[in-house]
Amino acid sequence: AQRVTQPEKLLSVFKGAPVELKCNYSYSGSPELFWYVQYSRQRLQLLLRHISRESIKGFTADLNKGETSFHLKKPFAQEEDSAMYYCALRPFGIIQGAQKLVFGQGTRLTINP
Amino acid sequence: SQTIHQWPATLVQPVGSPLSLECTVEGTSNPNLYWYRQAAGRGLQLLFYSVGIGQISSEVPQNLSASRPQDRQFILSSKKLLLSDSGFYLCAWKFGGLNTGELFFGEGSRLTVL
Numbered sequence: 001a002q003r004v005t006q007p008e009k010l011l012s013v014f015k016g017a018p019v020e021l022k023c024n025y026s027y028s029g030s031p032e033l034f035w036y037v038q039y040s041r042q043r044l045q046l047l048l049r050h051i052s053r054e055s056i057k058g059f060t061a062d063l064n065k066g067e068t069s070f071h072l073k074k075p076f077a078q079e080e081d082s083a084m085y086y087c088a089l090r091p092f093g094i095i096q097g098a099q100k101l102v103f104g105q106g107t108r109l110t111i112n113p
Numbered sequence: 114s115q116t117i118h119q120w121p122a123t124l125v126q127p128v129g130s131p132l133s134l135e136c137t138v139e140g141t142s143n144p145n146l147y148w149y150r151q152a153a154g155r156g157l158q159l160l161f162y163s164v165g166i167g168q169i170s171s172e173v174p175q176n177l178s179a180s181r182p183q184d185r186q187f188i189l190s191s192k193k194l195l196l197s198d199s200g201f202y203l204c205a206w207k208f209g210g211l212n213t214g215e216l217f218f219g220e221g222s223r224l225t226v227l
Contacts, residue, residue: 032214044203044218086157090214099145099164101214105156
């Protein structure tokens with residue numbers, strides 16, 4: 001079974017400081033990894049996915065299969081980054097269960113001025 | 114463009130009463146549909162998902178059930194609510210048949226069981 005672990009429920013950093021939100025996963029096959037974000041009074045939405053290898057709002061995340069991690073990073077935090085962040089995993093490919101997305105417990109990030 | 118509607122937004126129900134939360138998607142056909150529960154400290158828990166009309170996959174044993182009577186309609190139900198059913202319920206959809214994991218979420222329904 002797939003499992004996603006976000007060890008930090010709360011993370012607080014100062015504006016301008018680097019940010020790293022940790023995500024570890026457990027899955028025997030090839031996964032597809034995502035980061036979702038929920039800003040205050042907004043819907044949960046996709047931030048980025050590992051297969052795109054893109055930077056969104058200054059955030060990047062690299063899939064490390066050896067460490068089974070997909071940590072989210074930003075070199076300089078901004079106040080508008082304050083939000084709830086969820087890491088998610090989907091089995092990759094056309095297999096049973098590939099249509100579901102499993103989420104971690106979430107990390108609430110607060111950026112202090 | 115596609116939209117997702119979920120209602121009611123807020124619901125207060127007594128223990129033992131029935132529940133019906135409804136979710137509809139517009140602007141697409143044959144979507145995959147999902148019900149999640151968001152609970153403090155437990156993150157987003159997948160409850161049910163559906164890849165087609167009448168096809169329901171249940172992820173956890175519980176007091177809830179789901180149905181998909183129409184292509185773009187997904188209903189979460191209970192015959193008798195428990196206190197532990199309180200929480201924030203999110204409906205989501207994604208394009209069916211495509212190898213992509215992006216989900217589009219509704220605004221959520223907050224259920225309080227008293």
